[in-house]
Structures are given as C-alpha cells and as structure tokens.
Amino acid sequence: MNYLTKYRSILIYGLSLAAALFLMKWLEWRFLILNHAFEIYAGIIALLFTGLGIWLAMKLSTPKIKIITIEKELAAEKTFVLNNKALNETGVSARELEVLELMADGLSNQEIAERLFVSLSTIKTHSSNLFFKLEVQRRTQAIEKAKRMELIA
Amino acid sequence: MNYLTKYRSILIYGLSLAAALFLMKWLEWRFLILNHAFEIYAGIIALLFTGLGIWLAMKLSTPKIKIITIEKELAAEKTFVLNNKALNETGVSARELEVLELMADGLSNQEIAERLFVSLSTIKTHSSNLFFKLEVQRRTQAIEKAKRMELIA
C-alpha cells in the first residue's frame, strides 16, 4: 500500500516513458511499412504470380508418358526390319517361315501339311532345311532360336 | 514556289496546331503513365513472375519415366503371383515345371534327363503327365500354352 503511493509519480513516469517508447517503436514500424509499402506489395504480387505460374504449368503441361507409346511403335518397325534382315542372313525362305510359324503354334507336321495343302513329306523337307539353316537339331530349338532372332513373334 | 509563300502562314499555323495537339496527347500519355505507374509496374512483375513460376515448374517437375520401372517391378511380382496361381490351378508339380522349362529351352528328353540326373523314363513320365495337366498333345503345344499362361518366361 505504501509503496504504491510513495512511488506513484515514479511509476507514472516510468509507465509514460514505456508508453512513449512503445509508441515511437510502433510509429517507426508503421513508417517502415508505409515507406516500403510498394516493395512489400510487389513482393506479395511476385509470390502470388509465381504460384500461379507453377499451377498453370502443372495444369497445362502435357503428360510425358507419350514417349512410351512412341517407343512401342518404333519397336514394331524395328521388328519388321530385323525380320527381313534375319531372313536374308539365314536364308530362310518364305515357305519355310510359314512352316516355322505354325510349328511355334504347336502344330504337328501332319497338321501343318493339312493347313498348307501339301503333303507330309513336303513339310518334313521344309523343316529339315529349316533346321539346317537355323543350325538346330529339333523343332523346339528352332522355335526358341527363331524367337530370339525375332524371326517370329 | 508560289504556293509555299502564298500559304506559308496557314502552313505554319497548321503545323503549330499539329504540334500542340501532339504535345497534348503526349502529355496526356505521360500523365496516364505516371498516374498508373504502380499498376503497370505491378502488372510487369506479375507477368515476369508468372513466367518464372512456369519455368520453375517445367524445370523442377520430376520426369515421369520412373513410373515405367515401377510398372516393371509390379509386373515381375505379378508374374510370380500368376506363376503360383496357375501352378495351383493346373496342378503342375515343381519337378514337372523344371522339365517344362528345359523343354522350352529346346532340350531333348535325353538331355533333360542328363541335366536332372534321372532316367529318360522319368522324363517321359513327367512330360506325359505334364501334357495331360496342360491338356495338350505335344511338347511344342505345352511350351506355347505355358508361356501364354505365364507358367514360364
């Protein structure tokens, strides 16, 4: 109780000083704000529009997965080219290739003969020549090798 | 010659008028610029930073090629699952699958027998049971079907 009355003036003075200082500081801050209002505003605009730009780019950018489909198409072409190249290199004839494809489908020589309207002998001859050209002994090997060489699918 | 001296005053007057008008227009434009200097500046900033945002997005967007590798990994897992699933469905045993794989590599029954250290009879029994389970008649058909079912690679 006593202290309060005793040092009231000092207290008031101190409080006033504190308030004044606070006011000054606040005014200084206000001044800073006002003085740099343009820069701050410009900064906000810059930030906002950078965000807008990013959003736009995300929204409008075409997905990059299209590359895959292009590769697939190229692979198809490549297969065709390799087909011809391998055919020329091995010397496998068109008819022999037909027989080879049916072999790969699991048909027997008899079934292939019926499918191509020729005799069993003919298919045996074809396959024998085929094995020689592919340097294999069995039809299973021929199928395996032909697939590796991309002669057949 | 005559015309020039005759209408000099008119010409001068006209030119003065034109200059004045031009000056006014120019001043008006200047005024416009000055009056809207902030908006123009803000607009330029907006444009520039929108561009920056787009550039940033383009530059920093992660390439989507990673998805491909993920798909491949998933495919590998899927194959494993399908393998087991198909194995259970067809009832093909582990040993029969071994024989099947060697068949697909083009080996003869004799070669398979030697590779697995068992007799030719055993391989014949295995393959016969295999064909029954796969509902096929020949090894070539078995290979073809097993690959379609993803029992083998």
Place this chain on the structure above:
DNA sequence: CCTAAAATCAAACTAAAGTATGAGAGGCTG
C-alpha cells in the same frame, strides 16, 4: 530363253517323342 533357287513329293530309314501300365521309395497329413 535358260538357269538357279524354291517348292513339291516319295520312299526308306533312324531317332526321338509320347502312351500305357505297373511298381517301389519317401514325404506329408488327417
């Protein structure tokens, strides 16, 4: 037009592949 390659066929083999049946040794499970 003529020739070389490709396609066709046949016959007589040999070598694989595939079927059918039976049987023994282990291993897992109810």
Place this chain on the structure above:
DNA sequence: CAGCCTCTCATACTTTAGTTTGATTTTAGG
C-alpha cells in the same frame, strides 16, 4: 499309421519327328 501325392524307374508299344536320297515342277532373274 494309413492313405495320398510326388518322384522315380522300367518295359513295351505307337506315333511323330527328322534324315537322306532322288526326282519333278514352278518361279523369278539375268
């Protein structure tokens, strides 16, 4: 532990595959 499945093997047989030789007919190219 009995029953079932897998793996193993054998024997005897049928069917398919593959080779060899030789021949005729198309077909495409110089």
